[in-house]
Amino acid sequence: MQNRKGLFITIDGIDGCGKSSQVRKLAADLKEKALKKPDSAEQREIILTKEPGGTKAGKIFRDLLISSEYDLDPITELLLYCADRREHQNKVVIPETERENIVICDRFIMSTYAYQIFGRRLDSGILEYLTARTINRMPDLSIIIDVDIDTAVARARKRLERDFRMHQEGKFEQMPGQFFERVREGFLWYADNHKDTVIIDGNRSFNDVNKDIMRQVDKIL
Template sequence: MSRRRGRLERVPGLFITFEGGEGAGKSTQIARLAQHLEAEGREVIVTFEPGGTPLGKEVRRLVLSPDSHVTPRSEALLYAADRAHHVDTVIEPALAADKVVICDRYVDSTYAYQGAGRALALDDVRTVMQFAVAGRIPDLTVLLDIDPLEGLRRARGDGTGDRIEAEGLEFHQAVRRGFLALAAAEPERFVVLDASGTPERIAAAIADVVEERVR
């Protein structure tokens, strides 16, 4: 996609990512957007990280299992390996075929979770992630912003959740700040929406954004 006057000019392929803290409702909104775009005649591929490939499923098991012990640097590198494979085998082929790719989490999650949350040096994380994605940046990123207390209540339900969800409130607050800082630095790519609203209202706002910014 190319940019003109703050909007995205339509060219073959469209890459949309959804970001946000735990319990922000990304899966629900991705499904609604995919349905909306398919109704308009677009072919849509919905995928996610980690886990969008057989390799990603193994990475997901390693990094999210409550029984796993993964150091912060190892965690970032595992995500990078999964992302590189995901870009090469799923995202790029779909975009080349003029499909819409909607991805639940992408490189911004690593900047927020491992950079801000784990307090890894952001420059180091960026170097690794830039190598992993090989220049493939989203055309539009939807950040569903939610207070971590509410998000964790939704995500955990009656249990403690996965290894990331089980982290303390301070960690999740740092992740939220990381996401908001990323959005502030790239306002042309990001749209930030309050995830505490009704699913219907949020879905309508996302559809409006896509219609307004993507041509």
């Protein structure tokens, strides 16, 4: 870890890509790396967070957004995601990076483009307008884990069968395959059109994906 500064790293991808497990593994790897240098001036706290739901208010937004109980209008969804992101920026991302910590976030703006703009087919101009007014700190590195749709859908639905609560709340996991095709297209589009964003092949083993993530993260440490 050569640069004494805060970092903001995001990991994203379609449901079933394995991103949440990789987020936790990355945090554990960075903590282990720091322990090997106990006297180093480069020590930084690792902050593990997520969108939506990374703040007290965000947990309320998350309950509204992911539950199948609420039949939210797609634009209402978009507004709630942006409200959650604004709170998260002000309460977590900006304060922690200003303290020179490393913030690792499970989902960010890429998901909103993928799910709301491509998946829900909303006008991208709405999100661009809101993003300009809600985000003050963009990631230093955004990682998108890309998997084929059949694999992702199978993983997501297996998770639903395993967890009753997710079966009740897993609104997006229950969408048809065509929806996920559009969502995947949205993630690939985002990577092609935004700097500091890389795509990692998630169809491989967990350890191979983790190694690729660490290689990318090491470049900015």
